[in-house]
Amino acid sequence: MKLRSLTVDELTIDDERSFRHVSLYADLKQVLQRDGYRFRVPDVEASWDRVVFLNLTFWNQSEQGDLIASEHIAADVVAHVAWHHLAHRALAPTSAGAPPTAEALLLAEAIASAFDLYLVGRLLGHAPNAEFLATQVPAMADAAEAAGLSDAGFEALLAGVSADPERAFEDLRALLFDVTTALRPCDSMARAAEILAGFDAHRFAPLLHHYELSNWILSTRASGSSPAPDPIARAADAALRSAPVALDLLEQRWVRPPAPLPLGARNTDAAAPEP
Template sequence: MAKDPRATFTIRTVDQLTIEGEKSFRHVGLYADLKDVLARAKYPFRVLPEASEGRLDRALLLNLTFWSADSGGDILTRDEIDADVVCHAAWHHLAARAFGGTGEKPSVDSLFLGEAIASAFDVYLVGRLLGHSPDASFLETQVPAMADATDAAGMSEEDFEAMLQSIADDPDRAFEDLRQLLVDATTKLFACRTAEEGYAALTSFDGHRFAALLHRYELSNWVLYARAYAGNQGDDARVRTVDKTLRAHEASLDWLTENWVLPAIA
């Protein structure tokens, strides 16, 4: 009998992992709830085999290639996880819980919405930590990465600083603005079949406050993954309804908390 390749990974739940940077997230009330979501669901994280311990390059490649291929969580290099990754995994789990079915492949729309929520939440965290935990290790990695992306897009340092300030001033608005941009951009790019069409899709967002951050989110990977693994590649009415609801809500994170997070820990 052929050996199951998944057996080479060690499975860990969130309560079996050391969480790095958690202290900086104490004032973010939603963090504790998202962590509780994973704990109650016994959400499985996969740790690389001992022979590959510490191989961050290998973990990154696998995570980018198989980010929603099955029910397993992020692949880790050891029994440690960053606090922001806990949040990211929880949002993916909640999206799958909202739209998934037993043995059902995720739709393109659900993949894009789930990843948009998880990714935009990072910007929300940046905003919350800038004002409360400016020395957080999370900011030491996220802010330079954001700066690199905006610099590549031609944004000045002054404009980047202004962007950070606007995120800190209203993290909830920053979350929703970026979430919408990521959903709209990936949906448009998915429909493109040529570089010319893709270019037109990208430039259509040039006026958006976060357009310079788009490259930060590996959108080509989202699109290619959806083409390879998604089930329904047409409109998913369930997802579109949630998306419209979030756009219309005064505070979309409040809606997600009430309708996704709290029922998962009730």
């Protein structure tokens, strides 16, 4: 299987009409266009399972870019890839050639994954027939049910997300970052279970296993990433928590400029220092 290298403009984006009212989606797509981001596509038909395996197991940001199954890509995947691309640039280690730290990788994945929930909230009232909702909502419902949330509880959770998608984004982003950074150094199952139980009261705790956090943790452990605290990632995390609207801060500092800028107190109401 040989791999072709294609830009986003050379791909067919499925379900994009459902996102036409989400201006931030268009901005994220433009980031990939502006930076000439390239996807890798097999030159012969490949199974989805094989593509997912290769992408998750051997993905390397420095080699641009994500492997996709065909010349078709879902609109939500475009946004997900753009967030990873922006995070890689904004959270890069200060030492030239050093790999991203574990905390930088976990923060990037938390942002990209929480944006999926934001999209759910934005699309529920505007594009209820979106393909994205047809796949995401049942998968979330399955995870919530397995976690013990009732159907009524899940409906209430979705109603809250739809009422304030921006708040839902930040609440989930912070939760994902807190859980994964706490679990990564664990050396015992008992301690990991204790940590997970400590987050049970969070409104999005029933969705945690939807995000397959074991892949995040195992990936950072296997990648050679530094497990030490990362001041750049931590300052970015603190700035997002302190911002009136975290997504607005990301848009101002990462999405709009030609190159991502540090997240911090300057030009925001956040209390975190500049990294």
